Every structure is written in structure tokens, then in C-alpha cells.
Amino acid sequence: MADMFFGYMRPDGKVGSRNYVAVVPSVVCANEVAEAISNQVMNCRPLLHHQGCCQLPPDLERVTDTLISLACHPNAGAVLVVSLGCEGTDVDRLLEAVAKSGKPYDIVRIQEIGGTANAIADGIKKAQRLSMAISGLQREAFDLTHFVMGIKCGGSDATSGLASNCAIGYVADKIVDQGGTVMFGEVTEFIGAEHILARRARTPEVGEKILRLVDAMETRAKSLGCDMRKGQPTPGNIAGGLTTIEEKSLGAIMKSGSRTIEGVLEYPEMSAGKGGLWIKDTPGREIEILTGMAAGGAQCITFSTGRGAPQGFPILPVIKICGNPNTYARMSNDMDLNAGLIIQGKSSIEEVGEVLYQKLLRTLSGEQCKGESIYYSKSMDIYCMGPVI
Template structure:
């Protein structure tokens, strides 16, 4: 059975919500004024050498999350700066109540430096160093003690009503198929428009998957400077590919995309760009930067699912909408990821991983607006605390976009 919701256009392109829709959710107000939809204590390892110890702490202490990674040392220049910015952004995400920053002691990305920046948000932060504390076992014990204190304090916080204007919602697509640009992506674009009209923020990412559609986004830029920036980030991404001896515009999508019915990069890009809806492009920001504008924002990220997801969460996204035609279990340790199937066959086949089905658009059972309305309401339910499939399965994926050599 399908519930149909009527959505219609008002003056100047604004979308009118039905009486049954709501524009509020229950969130955790943080000291810096931002609102979280989760209340995690993050064990943040600043170096790959500390990731196993961080994992051990999360095994001991309920209410904590962490991630495994290979970064944190032998990085220089803009690559160092981007990784540092990502660490700080993840710890600063409003879904995080407090942070235990866990370092080794001799790495490039010093735990104390990361902690100082995160502490500027007003949330509790403690630093543990494996070398300074005399080894792995002692560091795990100290980190666990700090985490227990934070989890207990976090557990007494109460949610309060918050408006949609407090939300930053990341959008991405992975494992695309021929239905992506016809069903789930335009439905997510409808959600992007709803958020923009109500003072919220939607992040568009995946620069590599917007090549060939850049002119459409530049035409919607709020000014010439933003339009110019659109072409600059596309050119920079292409030049990275050319420097490796590859012209990305002549390449086809991945084997899964091809099997799903996509024939070219431009075809994939036109479908991916549909997630941007129709509202003006307010700004183009760096990887892992927090948006400074409301409405539609483009974050310059690679097409790699996990790397772009990490960048958007580091930029402050509290919820992420992830469309897929082939199916994916991808999730985040910090932000709930709502998985949206582009076709009903895959939704049924991978129901363990997919949260919503947009394949009803292809079947003629629902309109883009109706499915978009369902997604929008699901965002609010998840913001209230409803768990996504990826959260339930503890799909804590993590990866940072590396832009330089390792020394």
C-alpha cells in the first residue's frame, strides 16, 4: 500500500507542504548553538597507529563510536591541512557530545592540536597519548575512563524541539543505475528544495560525478563569483586525472554502473546533478568545510562514496541521504545515513540495507514529489532518533580524500 501526499508549487517556485507534514524535529542543542540528532561520544584516533586502541575503547564503553583509518602521519602541505580540518570537523559535528582524542605521540597530526580546535565548540574534550601514558593498555584504560564520564553526562541530556533550518543534510549517490536520474535522485532534489525553502541546508558533493553537468549548476549560481568557482573545481578535478594520464571525460562509469544501464560519464553526471533540485547554488566550499550559507551548497569532494560521506559529515551534516541503484551498505559512525533504492527489485533484494524505495516512481505508482515527501518526513523521523539500517548494522565507514604524496 502506498500513501500519496499532495505537494504543490506556490508563488516564486516555493513548495507548499500538506497539513500532514511537519517542519520540526527533536534534537540536542550544543554549546555552540548547533543541533545534533545523535548524542555520540567520539573516540577520535589522530593516527593509524592508535585506531586499534580506539576500537578497543568502543568495545568497552557503550555509547562511544570510532573509525579505522590509515592517516595522520607523514603528511605535508595542503594534504596535512585537509586531514587536520577533517579530524576537527568530525569532532565538532553536532551529533557528537564529547570527544576523546587518542594519539600515539610522535605523529604529524598531534592529538593536542586537534583537541584544542574541537574544544572551541564548547563540548568536552580529553586527550590521551599512547606514548605518554606508557603503552597501549594504559592508554585504553585512560581513554575508557574519560569516555565513561562523558557518556554518563551525555545520557542525561534531553532533546528539544528544533526547526528544519537547523539541519544540514548531505546528499550522495553510489552504485548508480539507469533509474537513478529518473527516480531517487530527483526525489532527493525535491527534498533539497524543501530544505532550502525552509532555511535548511543541502550539500551536493561528488565533483567527479558532476563533470558534464557543470553548466547547469553554474547557471543557478547566486552570482558570477560562485559560477566561476563551479568551473574552477571541475577543471581542477579533471587536471588531477590528466596528470595521471587519464582523460576522465572519455571514461565510462564503473562496471556496476555500466551493468546498471549507464553508458557515459555525462549520463551519470546528469542523473547525479538531479539531487541538487532547482534552487539557487549559494556557495562552493572545500572538502570538510562547514557551509556558511543556507540553501544549496556544493562541497568539492571526490566521487568515492566513503570519502565524500566523511567530508560532508566533517562539514557538519547531521543526516545523509544516499541513493543507490545497485545497492550498498555504506554508513557513517557519526551521522545516520538513509539509504534510498532507485528501483524496487534491488530494494527487495537488499532490504537489509535499504531504508526507502523510490522505484515506485519508475513503476508509475508514485510521483517524484510524493516520494520526495516521504524522504523529507523520514529525514525528520531519523533526526528525532529513528535508527537507519546502516546504524543498526554498525556500518561505520570512514575515509579521507588524500590530495598529496606520503613522505
């Protein structure tokens, strides 16, 4: 029998692992109102970010596209948009997309309703209606063709590429083999390993695209005329034994497993239902990549670390798997799984991979992750390409 998880069916056919009201500020200036509403109303999660104004048109479009993908994410059972009124993002397009998804939604307009306090009061009433409207939804059983997994490694050290990333790679292969979708990213951490990824591409065109992505990222990194070291690898990576970006990358790609790479997804692009292994065009920093994975429709992120990265996302469970046994012992309140057993020779990659896989199925069905249980959830921002103007 196929492996199953219990999730929430949405009107557009996507399946959620959580059932939140997503409170979506259209611009950074609406964050306070979105946060105040979310603090008052049960099951609300604010998607706070710092974009949406005084940016070049391609970035404004990218921010709108990303907010649309997040608002249409299946973990959001309902959506409350909070608009200031003079933002650069396209609020009409956002509302149209949410309406089309079929989920309940509403909007608060700060300038129109007469300022912050009025907007918060209006928003609390609207969010309360939305929260109650979705509160009775029941979970149903689904196979893994309804699942999108996002992968991330952060706060890496020398154990990451030999233990925790390998266990995630084992799980990634299992999900792809059952018709699920898997996304990995962090293009900066392909530098020095891109030839290996290009060899795994479905077509020569996809292989070329991977090489071009890496070249663009490397050119961007070189543009300030300095050595990238300290930016990548980070001081924490270096203290953990990773000397160069090449060494970090060769360990980082272990988490993608061994299956064929189907293609490259744009940063705001939704991947649900595609099936197979995909690259998400994202940088290495947690807040932007977690957002990119959420925009891609991931209902859960498996997150590998060696140094002890604690990040979480507002509407997603993030499972932390730690490759360093010493870090796991120090930070066991943040780390869900100890892949340090591989380093110590006490467990195989497959054994830890199976434990992770079972934790993943339980998490999709509602079991909390450690970071989630203490509401570690604000590692979010939107990756933009151009300057702030």
C-alpha cells in the same frame, strides 16, 4: 506551523541528531586503541581513518582541519582524542578547537602512558566518564534552520537519475525553502553537467568556481594518460546501463534539486547555519564524501542508489533511497525507501519525496536507519590531495 525535529542542543549552539562520544584517533596508528575503547564503552563511536603521518604539510593541515570539524560535529556530545605522540597532525590545535566548542572532552596519549594496553585502559575510564556525562541529555524541538543535509548517490544505475535522485532533489528544495542548509558534492560527477550547475550559481564568481573545480578534477583524472572509464563510471554503473561519465553526471545532479547554488565549501569546512544549497568539494567515492559531509556539519545524509550501496558513517544516520525496484526487493534490509515505485509508474517523484521527507524528520529525531541499526558505520576516510611520502 514550521516543520520541526527533535535534537540535542550543544554549548556552541549547533544541534545534534545523535548523542555519541566521538573517539578521534589523531593518526591511523591510533585506530586500534580508539576501536578497543569504543567496543567497551556505551555510545562511543570511533572515527577511524588512514591519514595523519608522512604527508605533505597542506595535507596534514587538511587532516587536522577535518578532524576538528568532525570533533566539533553536533552529533558528538563529547570527544575523546587518541594520540600516538609522534603524528604529523596538530593535536594541540585539535584540542583547543574542541575545548572552544564547550563540550566535554579528554585525551589519551599512547606513547606517553606506556603503550597500547595502558592506553586502552586509560581510554576506557575516560570514555566512561564522558559517556555518562552526556547520557542524560534530552532532545528538544528545533526548526529546519538548525538542519544541514548532506546528499550522496552511490552505486548508481540508470534508475538513479530518473527516480531516487529526483526524490532527494524534491526534499533538498523543501529544506532550502525552510531556511535549512543542503550540501551536495562528487565533483567528478559534475563532468559533462557542470554548465547546468554554473547557470544555477548565485553569482558569476561562484559559477566560475564550479567550472574551475571540475576542470581541476578532470585534469587530475587525465594525468595518468588513460580513459577514466571503469574508475568513473564504475563497472557497476556500466553494468547498470550508465555508459559515460556525462550520462552519470546528468543523472547525479538531479539530487541537488533546483535551487540557487550559494557557493563552494572546502572539504573540511563546516556549513552549519549558512542556509541554502552548497557544493562540497569532494570526490565520488563514498568513504571520502561521507567524511566531507560530516565535516560540513550534516546531521543526516540522504543517499541514493540503484545497484545497492550499503555504506554508513560512524556518527551519522544515512538514509538509503533505492531507485531500482529489483534492487530494493533484493536488499530491503539495507534500503530504507523504494523509489523504484517511480520507475514502475506507481508513485510520482513528489509522492516518494514526501515519504523521504517524513522519514528524514523522524530520523533526525532518533528513529534508526536500516544501516545504522546494524552498525554499518565504517565508511570513513579523509580525502587528501598529495602523495604519501
